[in-house]
Amino acid sequence: MITMEDIIRDGHPTLREIAKEVPTPPLEEDKQILASMMEYIKNSQDPEIAKKYGLRSGIGLAAPQINVAKRMIAIHVHDEKGVLHSYALFNPKIVSHSVEKSYLTSGEGCLSVDEAIPGYVPRYARITVKGITLDGNEVKLRAKGLLAIVFQHEIDHLNGVMFYDHIDQQNPLKPIENGLPIER
Numbered sequence: 001m002i003t004m005e006d007i008i009r010d011g012h013p014t015l016r017e018i019a020k021e022v023p024t025p026p027l028e029e030d031k032q033i034l035a036s037m038m039e040y041i042k043n044s045q046d047p048e049i050a051k052k053y054g055l056r057s058g059i060g061l062a063a064p065q066i067n068v069a070k071r072m073i074a075i076h077v078h079d080e081k082g083v084l085h086s087y088a089l090f091n092p093k094i095v096s097h098s099v100e101k102s103y104l105t106s107g108e109g110c111l112s113v114d115e116a117i118p119g120y121v122p123r124y125a126r127i128t129v130k131g132i133t134l135d136g137n138e139v140k141l142r143a144k145g146l147l148a149i150v151f152q153h154e155i156d157h158l159n160g161v162m163f164y165d166h167i168d169q170q171n172p173l174k175p176i177e178n179g180l181p182i183e184r
């Protein structure tokens, strides 16, 4: 199982690499890796397991964070309405997005960044994502709210982008112009 020892931290070069597409249909090895990423996310959200293994809670994980420079992400999150969204995708791609922006009113953190970095992170309010599932099917999904933010945070990791790259250093807490605030 993946634990915090497997999660690389800011400063590790892999976090700034462009991750490579994986072959489709997915190879057994890649399916194992993606399944273990989803297992981490679920374990980290189970208070007993998280406590037992010292896991920091996460709602998403990208393969570069476990030092695998491949385009794979896992997301397991309850949205603002309490609806569960669970996706383990190969080669995810944002194929379209709204002009409107949104942001987490609490700012963002990252399992690969040990310190808190305050500031609003502008994201697209609504996105359409294409990807390949664990059973090799292509999916196309629309996301908004917290789910859209998580997808963008994870896909950023595949392009070597960290959440704080988006923060306006001059004025980190400047409200995002016409941005839709998303409570966590």
Ligand SMILES: O=CN(O)C[C@@H](CC1CCCC1)C(=O)N1NCCC[C@H]1C(=O)Nc1ccccn1
Pocket: 056, 057, 058, 059, 060, 061, 062, 065, 107, 108, 109, 110, 111, 112, 149, 150, 153, 154, 157, 184
């Ligand atoms: O790349 C993936 N990561 O770095 C794990 C991150 C991904 C999220 C950060 C913002 C959007 C995606 C993660 O899940 N966290 N970041 C650090 C510790 C807390 C945790 C978190 O934000 N939890 C959360 C947020 C909203 C509602 C409920 N829980």
Ligand code: NI
Pocket: 109, 110, 111, 112, 153, 157
């Ligand atoms: Ni992250």
